Amino acid sequence: MKKSFAVKTSIYLLALVFICPIIRAQDKPAIVPEPVSLVQGKGRFVINDQTSLILPSGNAELARLGNQANEWFGVLTGHNLPVKSKATGAGNSIRLLLNPELNNPGNDEGYELSVTEHEVKLQARKMAGLFYGLQTIRQLLQLSAETNQQHSLPVVEIVDYPRLKWRGLMLDVSRHFFSKDFVKKYIDDMAHYKFNVFHWHLTDDQGWRIEIKSLPRLTEVGAWRVPRTGQWWSYTPPQKDEKASYGGYYTQQDIKEIIAYAAERHITIVPEIDVPGHSLAAIAAYPYLSATGYNYPVNPGSKFYNIDDNTLNPADERVYAFLDKVFTEVAALFPGDYVHIGGDECTKNFWQQSAVVQDFMKQQGIKTEHELQSYFIKRVEKILKKKKKKIIGWNEILEGGLAPEATVMSWQGMQGGIEAAKQGHQVIFTPSSNTYLDLYQGDPLLEPDTYDMLRLKTAYQWNPFPAGIDSTYVLGGQGNLWSESVPTARHAEYMTWPRSLALSEVFWSPRGKQNWADFQTKLIPQFKILDAAQINYSRAAFDVLATVKLDQEKQLLVSLSTDVDSLDIYYTLDNTNPDPSSVRYNGTPIVIPKGIYQIRAQSFKGNTAAGKLLIAPCGELEKRTR
Incomplete structure (x- = not known):
């Protein structure tokens, strides 16, 4: 089996040598x-x-x-x-x-x-x-x-020398648990490309992955959920008496081993304990943590927002005592300066419906639920400060007022980070449109299921220094791999590479040295390095992407493109597979006549196929115009 894979890989790479779109400068190392x-x-x-x-x-x-x-x-x-x-x-x-x-x-x-x-x-x-x-x-x-x-x-x-101080990748191990050995391999691969921060998303609604010895139910209950396979958010909720058997967690000894492994590779690990929202796994273990106090199961990926209360109760002192225990053990484990506390996507409706929470707001003079979240974040900052740690939160922690010494990780575009920098806070830019590694890399008809798109070119051409702010507040940038639709280690690699090759250059190399045309010539040599390391990666940059719109007569117009330059695209409308004798796409949108069932398209370099065959039913393309 290994021999078969190696032969197939060799044939593929031999083909790619001939289709590489641009000739790299003679002998210039890639x-x-x-x-x-x-x-x-x-x-x-x-x-x-x-x-x-x-x-x-x-x-x-x-x-x-x-x-x-x-x-x-x-x-x-x-x-x-x-x-x-x-x-x-x-x-x-x-x-x-x-x-x-x-x-x-x-x-x-x-x-x-x-x-x-x-x-x-x-x-x-x-x-x-x-x-x-x-x-x-x-x-x-x-x-x-x-x-x-x-x-x-x-x-x-x-x-x-590096352009940015913080050059990070985040791995979400809550939605799907990844083994200790894989986490170490992921860190190894990061180090090869000069990343220096591993952001470890350890807790969320779907799982609590870190052993807290003073709160054993966090892993006894919170680390396990009912098994499900399919499309995220379409799963059936847990059924009565169904056993929660899917999951796992890292012991404190595991974590110490991984931290030491990362330190040898000059990578700092930043743990994330996501609060006050995204806390259903913790609430399943200790129901008193929510304002409702109900017994909820750990969520398996079924719809539950605004149905189950996944938010910690900021009016209950027991919550802060709980967090003090959690962060005492987290701070003792992780030697870095920072702890990430999440702060994102915190639903407020359960707070609004709670008489206890509303009375607390009146007593404290808190006017809005955004201000209440700010109160909570500031309390958490004080807890961590006593443990000599600094907090980082997603850009929602700006809402209601920023904690005095917080660092903001801006994911909803760049604006949250710009605002935080203007307030004198350090910022890590990680906008979803440029750095979210869980998104489609190519046409959805060719790629594993997810919900939005981030092409290799889009990741590479992003600049983490927006205009109009003092650049000294830009601590760095980060790529994020959320794992709702990433159930296996091999698929985690596929989603990470080669877009993290692009981000490594964005974070390390001077802006003047970043050149998309030049970077494309590095892909084939770097693919060989990834193959040698047995890293699964995507070749979607060579595949055809179909984008669509309707003209004034409601006719379907299809545009075809590839990320990699200098490839020819050939297409057919008669349900046959295209080759270089078919119609060559000339850059003008294709008008699809009525009655046509599908368009087929493929990229070529000369007579050699460069990417996968795209088969796009017109009915599916019409959905993209809605």
Whole structure:
């Protein structure tokens, strides 16, 4: 089976070599993210039995990084490099050097890499910089292997440092639970592309995934729901006496192990405990937490908003005692500065219907439910501040007044972040239209079911620095993988890559170095790297997308496009499969005559198919005009 998969992959990649839409500059390494400066020379540095790894003695952290580097070199070249404290006369060498005097504006994460035919010299002011420089070396080795120049590096001079301080990816493990091993693999893949924040969405309506020893029912009850397969929000609600058998959680020992694993890769983990909304799993475990006090099951993905009360009661002191216990254990586990407290999509109608909550508002002089949520968030901030943690919340925490020291993660467009920055708060931009990795990557007829679209090109061309604000308040940017429609680890990878390749470049590379045409030429080489790592990824950028509208006579007009440039699109209206002898799409919307059943379209490079065959029934396309 593995052999069959490998053969199919080889055939596919061989085909892609010929269909790659743009010829990359001769021998220019297809590094992602693009370095700040890359000057290429002539010749190559060859790793062989005479190559040594030079590390200054007496630094335990540097020694550990050297061991890690040697593991990578061993996998990529088959050579286990002898470690020395200084170079000797024989052979060539790879030298890692901490240099506090390095004049690099990237500070802790910048590096300089010099490759000659005889020496590789990687230096940085901090360990993080050396780690990121090694990721570049790994890519150079992988890219060289794909061009039949195995075990060698091109002669090159690179100066590199990040554009943004916060370069994050979020994984939602509440809607579907992902194993500890997969989380570690996901972190590994992030590190390869210089992401440095793993946002871990640990709690929501569909599951509580973190062990809290003082509140055992959170995982005994809240981590499990009835099993369902199908389309999210269409599931049948839990039935009487049905066993909640689907789910899982991370023990505190699991979490410590994952945190240590991430720290070795210079990734900070930010846990999210989503409150006061999105709390049904917690309420299922402890019903007193909601204003209604009802016994609810953990939601399996059936419709429940404004039916079941998934909101914590801000008028009940027991809620704050509960949160103090939760955050005491969370703060003790996670060494980073931040805890994400959610704050999004908090329904207010159960507060409005509660006499207790309404009396509390009158007593406190709180006029609106938005102000009541602000009161709640400010109380949570005080709890976390006592534990020496800073809060981050989704942009809804702006409603009713922002907590004094809160950082805002802006997902509903850019405006919430702009407003927070104007108020003097740090901002992480993560607008759903540019960074939500759970959305369609291509035409819905070709892609697994979800609800909206984010194309590779749209992700790449986004700028996380909006006009009109002080850029010093922009802490960074983040891609988010919500998992309502992502039930498996393989599909999580498919939705993450290659759009996270695009985001890594948006977050790391200078704006002037970001070039969509150039990035497209990196896709095929990077796909080979992803294949070698056994990462599932999407090729939707090569597929045809159909967009539609109606003309004044109510005739259907269909436009066809691909993300990748320089591909030809051929189509048919007679239910046959198109090829280069069919009608070539010329960019003008196609008028679909009455009675036509479907349009079929496919992208080609020359005579070679580039993307999947799109079969679009006209009835389905007409739905898109509504």
